[in-house]
Amino acid sequence: MCDAIWKCVRNSRIIGISGHIRPDGDCIGAAMSMYLYIKKMYSDKHVYVYFESIPERFRYIKGIDEAVTNYEDKNADLFISVDCSDPERLGEARRMFEKADFTVNIDHHISNLSFADVNHFAADSSSTCEVLYELYDKNAVDYDIAACLYTGISHDTGVFKYSNTSKRTMQIAGELIEKGIDFTEILEKTFFEKTYVQNLMLGRCLLESKRILNDRVIVTAATQEMMDEYGADKDDLDGIVNAILQTKGAEAAVFVYQLGDDEYKVSLRASGSADMSRIALLYGGGGHVKAAGCTIKGNAKAGLESLLRELESELEKV
Numbered sequence: 478m479c480d481a482i483w484k485c486v487r488n489s490r491i492i493g494i495s496g497h498i499r500p501d502g503d504c505i506g507a508a509m510s511m512y513l514y515i516k517k518m519y520s521d522k523h524v525y526v527y528f529e530s531i532p533e534r535f536r537y538i539k540g541i542d543e544a545v546t547n548y549e550d551k552n553a554d555l556f557i558s559v560d561c562s563d564p565e566r567l568g569e570a571r572r573m574f575e576k577a578d579f580t581v582n583i584d585h586h587i588s589n590l591s592f593a594d595v596n597h598f599a600a601d602s603s604s605t606c607e608v609l610y611e612l613y614d615k616n617a618v619d620y621d622i623a624a625c626l627y628t629g630i631s632h633d634t635g636v637f638k639y640s641n642t643s644k645r646t647m648q649i650a651g652e653l654i655e656k657g658i659d660f661t662e663i664l665e666k667t668f669f670e671k672t673y674v675q676n677l678m679l680g681r682c683l684l685e686s687k688r689i690l691n692d693r694v695i696v697t698a699a700t701q702e703m704m705d706e707y708g709a710d711k712d713d714l715d716g717i718v719n720a721i722l723q724t725k726g727a728e729a730a731v732f733v734y735q736l737g738d739d740e741y742k743v744s745l746r747a748s749g750s751a752d753m754s755r756i757a758l759l760y761g762g763g764g765h766v767k768a769a770g771c772t773i774k775g776n777a778k779a780g781l782e783s784l785l786r787e788l789e790s791e792l793e794k795v
Contacts, residue, residue: 479612481595485579486519489555493577495527495570496605497561499711499742502632502667505535507559507583507605510625513540514613517622525551527570532712534667538628539621553577558593560605560629562586562763583608585633588754588763603646604633610649623656628663635719636668640767675713678703682717682732690789695727696781699734718744728795729753729788733773733781741773743784751791759787 486492494511496504505528512526526544535541548569556577558564562584564571574580582593585608587600602608606629610618618626630650634642637650654660671679678699686697699714707713711734718732729751732744743760745753746768753769760780762771773780 479597482581482583482597482612485555485581485595486515486522489522489553489579491523491525491551491553491555493525493527493551493553493556493570493573494559495556495561495567495574496559497566498529498568500528500530500532501715502535503604503606503629504560505531505538505541506625506627506629506632507609509538509541509544510606510609510613510622510629511557511559511583512544513622513625514609514617516540517619518614518617525553527573529568529570530712532715534670535628537663537666538625548573550576555579555581557581557583559583559609560585562589564590564592565761566763583612586754586763587765588758588769601643603639603641603643604630606630606633607646607649610653615652618653618656620656620658623653624658624663627653627658627660628667631660631664632668636664641765671716672713674707674709675715677707678709678713679717679720681707683721686721688727689785690792692726693728693792694731694785694788695721695724695729696731696733696785697721698732701735704734718746722746722748728792731781731785731788733777735777736772739775739777741777741780742770743773743781744770745788750795751788753791756784756787756791760784 494508496508508526515524528544556574580593582596584598585602585605589598599608606626682697686695718730722730728749730746736742747753752766754764757769757771760771
């Protein structure tokens with residue numbers, strides 16, 4: 478499969494790269510590492526990378542200012558999707574993906590739909606950045622590519638805390654550190670450091686949270702009114718669901734916030750063996766067993782009640 482991917486690259490002149498909407502650390506790290514790697518190894522290629530938006534905390538990544546966010550249509554010979562389990566999650570970039578002569582899908586989500594001409598995903602990998610590291614020529618992974626990959630791996634493992642962290646994950650992280658990256662700075666600035674507004678939103682969501690299902694689940698929401706009150710945007714909600722799950726006795730956490738008119742993002746987390754990806758898939762989403770997400774459209778109250786019934790059923794299995 479590795480050879481098939483690089484054969485596609487060699488046979489293409491114009492290459493587009495993108496990940497999922499609302500990009501996180503693994504999505505940005507994966508897309509940017511692929512962008513830098515192709516530019517380094519195949520200098521004759523015209524490469525474009527697309528993001529719906531670029532959170533400020535990732536601006537240290539080399540070349541990220543070259544990324545496109547306005548999704549101008551380009552006729553790519555090859556389009557590479559990274560860290561995206563479903564073509565719908567490519568957002569506006571899906572148009573370019575579908576127009577490309579050939580497509581590649583590289584991912585690590587167990588819910589991946591294998592929607593490209595060439596599909597390569599490993600559900601037992603911690604992150605898409607870990608998958609990509611195994612595809613790259615290790616001697617070609619320089620400081621800048623290593624910084625991208627370490628960003629993605631550290632974010633999708635919760636700084637090597639989540640159960641998706643394996644011995645191989647730690648080995649790769651060590652090899653990336655040997656490239657000279659300032660890994661402590663990456664972790665501090667992109668994972669631990671929070672703005673004042675982020676802390677206000679976290680505090681408010683904790684105050685508004687409820688324990689349900691015999692205290693096994695904690696549910697909270699960030700309403701548009703709350704966000705307006707604190708001048709918050711979607712980036713200021715990062716990490717809230719993980720913080721809620723850290724509550725003693727919580728087996729699952731559910732966090733909801735409004736995306737638009739009658740459209741709500743739901744983040745699901747589990748500390749035990751309940752399968753969050755199964756629930757997310759029922760609502761058109763996806764993800765991992767312990768971390769998944771979906772979108773509810775229409776009546777938020779009815780949609781959330783339905784989702785919580787599915788969560789209760791899932792918890793009864795464990």
